[in-house]
Amino acid sequence: MLLIIFSVLTAFFIGVIITPMLIFFIKKGNLLDKPGGRKIHKYSVPSMGGIAIFLALLGGVLIWLNFQQLVEIRFFMMGLGIMFILGLRDDLVELTAYQKLIGQLIAIITVVVLGDVRIHSFYGFLGIDELPIWFSYSLTIFSIIGLTNAFNLIDGLDGLASTLSLITFVFLGSWFIYSDYTTYGFIAFTFVGAILSFMVYNWHPAKIFMGDTGSLTLGFTLSVLCIKFIEANGTVPEGMFKFDAPLTTSIVLMIVPFYDTLRVFIRRASKGKSPMAADKSHVHHFLLRMGFRHDQVALILGSVKILFILIAIASYKMPDIVMIPLVGSAVICAGLILDKITLKRVKDIVRDSPKVLSQRSYHGVRGKVKIDKSVLKSEKVNLN
Numbered sequence: 001m002l003l004i005i006f007s008v009l010t011a012f013f014i015g016v017i018i019t020p021m022l023i024f025f026i027k028k029g030n031l032l033d034k035p036g037g038r039k040i041h042k043y044s045v046p047s048m049g050g051i052a053i054f055l056a057l058l059g060g061v062l063i064w065l066n067f068q069q070l071v072e073i074r075f076f077m078m079g080l081g082i083m084f085i086l087g088l089r090d091d092l093v094e095l096t097a098y099q100k101l102i103g104q105l106i107a108i109i110t111v112v113v114l115g116d117v118r119i120h121s122f123y124g125f126l127g128i129d130e131l132p133i134w135f136s137y138s139l140t141i142f143s144i145i146g147l148t149n150a151f152n153l154i155d156g157l158d159g160l161a162s163t164l165s166l167i168t169f170v171f172l173g174s175w176f177i178y179s180d181y182t183t184y185g186f187i188a189f190t191f192v193g194a195i196l197s198f199m200v201y202n203w204h205p206a207k208i209f210m211g212d213t214g215s216l217t218l219g220f221t222l223s224v225l226c227i228k229f230i231e232a233n234g235t236v237p238e239g240m241f242k243f244d245a246p247l248t249t250s251i252v253l254m255i256v257p258f259y260d261t262l263r264v265f266i267r268r269a270s271k272g273k274s275p276m277a278a279d280k281s282h283v284h285h286f287l288l289r290m291g292f293r294h295d296q297v298a299l300i301l302g303s304v305k306i307l308f309i310l311i312a313i314a315s316y317k318m319p320d321i322v323m324i325p326l327v328g329s330a331v332i333c334a335g336l337i338l339d340k341i342t343l344k345r346v347k348d349i350v351r352d353s354p355k356v357l358s359q360r361s362y363h364g365v366r367g368k369v370k371i372d373k374s375v376l377k378s379e380k381v382n383l384n
Contacts, residue, residue: 158298
């Protein structure tokens with residue numbers, strides 16, 4: 001436990017030292033994320049903050065993990081390195097969707113096939129236990145791709161992706177340690193230190209963004225650890241740390257990006273648009289329209305995530321066949337309520353805002369132009 005604390009502190013201090021240097025060099029190289037289009041920031045901000053997160057993680061891992069533990073996670077680290085390079089490349093020179101998919105598949109297959117981190121069983125859900133090997137590989141690869149890109153899409157506000165990932169890493173780190181999966185707990189808590197150091201500069205107003213370098217790296221790690229959580233639940237002995245609904249709990253750990261991506265895709269498809277089309281219909285955009293600041297949105301969605309995690313913990317003895325419909329219904333209801341509140345709030349804001357014509361300026365004078373009646377009586381008016 002002491003080594004984990006040292007690792008968290010090491011990652012934090014490495015990140016705190018590296019990030020200002022990274023900001024300086026990115027500004028000097030003019031590699032800035034400029035406003036415009038669907039981007040909601042109003043000034044150019046350095047991106048690629050994921051470099052600092054990744055280097056902070058490496059520092060904590062390489063200094064404090066022993067050789068045996070490094071061997072245990074070698075395929076995970078290989079996959080993580082590939083995903084990091086892919087995100088960095090995309091930040092420097094934008095890749096096509098096909099190129100990104102190929103790169104992601106290479107990273108994911110490295111972990112799933114070589115590292116054997118996969119969903120082995122449904123643990124009785126729908127009467128299914130052990131999965132056929134081909135289905136196990138296919139389902140796991142599809143799940144990691146989906147969750148990784150869902151997390152990438154949620155990275156749209158200052159501090160939001162950092163807040164959501166921090167909550168999940170704290171939960172997974174604690175569970176892995178107390179369930180005797182120390183190495184994976186070590187990884188999760190080292191990420192906690194790295195993310196906390198990044199949040200010092202990423203909290204609103206952000207001095208740096210994590211970019212795809214960070215969001216793909218974090219999304220990949222969270223997805224892999226959630227799959228490991230499902231797998232490990234089948235081996236831990238009965239007790240307070242064994243969840244009888246591991247599938248539902250893993251979804252809850254990624255509930256915000258999972259719900260947001262599914263909701264956006266359905267809305268776009270229902271309007272005849274491509275599900276991959278970029279717009280401003282994400283949950284965080286809705287909350288911004290309600291008048292909340294970036295930091296307030298991050299705290300609201302973080303609180304929602306904590307609430308669902310607490311529900312999963314309180315219901316740890318309930319099986320997936322009960323929890324999946326329960327959580328699904330709660331998420332749908334919450335989404336409908338959010339849509340209704342947002343629409344009402346936006347209408348109120350529009351109603352209370354000054355009319356456009358009343359804000360126009362005429363020769364430096366704001367408001368409506370007034371003509372004295374005496375002018376109309378004493379002067380001829382040309383109606384041509």
